[in-house]
Structures are given as C-alpha cells and as structure tokens.
Amino acid sequence: MTEDPRQTGNxxxxxxxxxxSRQTVTDWKQRGLLVFSDDGKVDFLAxxxxxxxxxxxQPANIDLTGVTSIDGEPLWSRADAETVKENFxxxxxxxxxxxxxxxxxxxxDAARHIVNEFGIVRQRCRxxxxxxAPRLSGMTSASEIKAAIDDAVVAALADLSAV
Structure with a gap:
C-alpha cells in the first residue's frame, strides 16, 4: 500500500x-499548531x-474558491481572520x-447643517x-419698482453671505 504523497510535505x-499563504502556515508553526512526522515533514492530516x-x-483538499460557510462567506484560517479583524x-x-x-x-450632520442653512435663506427671502412694500407703495414706474426689488434682493444676499 502506497502512502498518499499529500499526507506529508514541507x-x-x-x-x-x-x-x-505561506505566512499563515509560518504563523501556525510559531503557535505550535503544526504536527511534524518523524522525518521532519508536516503531517497534513494530523x-x-x-x-x-x-x-x-478550513477543509483540506478542497478548492476554497467554491467553499463557503453558512453565511455565504469564504472560509478563512484563524490567522487570516485575525489579520482581517485587525485591519478593520x-x-x-x-x-x-x-x-x-x-x-x-x-x-x-452634513444634512442637518444644509437644512439649517436653507432655513435661514428661506426665512430671509420671506x-x-x-x-x-412700504417703499414700493409710492412708486409708479415699473423700472423704479424693479430697481427697488433688485436692491432688496442684493441686500438680502449680502446679509446671507455674511452669516
């Protein structure tokens, strides 16, 4: 009976x-999680x-691109999961x-600030x-009325830009 060559290796x-990654395996070795055979190779199954x-x-001998956990995410080693956790x-x-x-x-916060600013503009326009109105009541010329309204709008905009 021949031994499966994938049962031991470097x-x-x-x-x-x-x-x-190789780094993950190195991390496992440093944590004492690798089991070695008598000839110094990693015993894959143990x-x-x-x-x-x-x-x-993480299952062995399976292409992990198609393997998912219950929630549909790929399976990670503990070391990889800890790295992801630390990064996030x-x-x-x-x-x-x-x-x-x-x-x-x-x-x-930005939306509240914008709503407040538009509230100030709306109130000033009102x-x-x-x-x-009191200044317009005595005017009879359309150009005079327009100039007075334009002046009032410009003044209101100047007030708002100072806020």
Missing part, C-alpha cells in the same frame, strides 16, 4: 494543500485535526479619530416683501 506544500481543535475549520479595527479607529478631529463628518 510548509509550502501544506500552504498549497490548505489554500492559505495538523488539520489540530487546526480544527483550535477553531480553524485599525480602519475604524482611524475613522473615529478623523470624526473627532472634524476631518470628516457624518452624512446626517422678509423681503415686508421690508420693501
């Missing part, structure tokens, strides 16, 4: 067998079992810092009629 061949015992449930944690910390230092704002 760390690189085990990485290919598991579908993970190492698979040890990985499973430590919560790393760092991104969240960066975003929190930028938000607190006002380098970025939330969409809700007051133009009441401000200009």
């Amino acid at each position: 760390q690189a061949s085990f990485a290919a067998f598991k579908g993970v 190492t698979d079992q040890r990985l499973a015992d430590h919560g790393i449930r 944690s760092a991104r969240l910390k960066q975003l929190e810092f930028e938000r607190e230092s006002t380098r970025v704002v939330t969409i809700d 007051t133009i009629g009441a401000e200009i």
Whole structure:
C-alpha cells in the first residue's frame, strides 16, 4: 500500500494543500499548531485535526474558491481572520479619530447643517416683501419698482453671505 504523497510535505506544500499563504502556515508553526512526522515533514492530516481543535475549520483538499460557510462567506484560517479583524479595527479607529478631529463628518450632520442653512435663506427671502412694500407703495414706474426689488434682493444676499 502506497502512502498518499499529500499526507506529508514541507510548509509550502501544506500552504498549497490548505489554500492559505505561506505566512499563515509560518504563523501556525510559531503557535505550535503544526504536527511534524518523524522525518521532519508536516503531517497534513494530523495538523488539520489540530487546526480544527483550535477553531480553524478550513477543509483540506478542497478548492476554497467554491467553499463557503453558512453565511455565504469564504472560509478563512484563524490567522487570516485575525489579520482581517485587525485591519478593520485599525480602519475604524482611524475613522473615529478623523470624526473627532472634524476631518470628516457624518452624512446626517452634513444634512442637518444644509437644512439649517436653507432655513435661514428661506426665512430671509420671506422678509423681503415686508421690508420693501412700504417703499414700493409710492412708486409708479415699473423700472423704479424693479430697481427697488433688485436692491432688496442684493441686500438680502449680502446679509446671507455674511452669516
């Protein structure tokens, strides 16, 4: 009976067998998760079992591009999952810092600010009629009335740009 050549091998061949990076296998070795045979090669099946015992449930001998977990995401090794977790944690910390230092704002905050600004513009525009009506009452020329309205609008816009 011949032994399956994929049952033992070096760390690189085990990485290919598991579908993970060589660095992941090196991390597993440093954590004491690799099982070695008497000749110093990685025992693939025993190492698979040890990985499973430590919560790393990545199947061997399967093309991982089509394998998904219950939620439809690809399976990762614990080391890869920890790397992803750390990267996203760092991104969240960066975003929190930028938000607190006002380098970025939330969409809700920006929308509230815009709504407030438009409210000020709307209110200022509504007051133009009441401000200009007494001056217009004595005017009879259309050009005179237009000039007075234009002046009132320009003044209102100047007030708004100062806010």
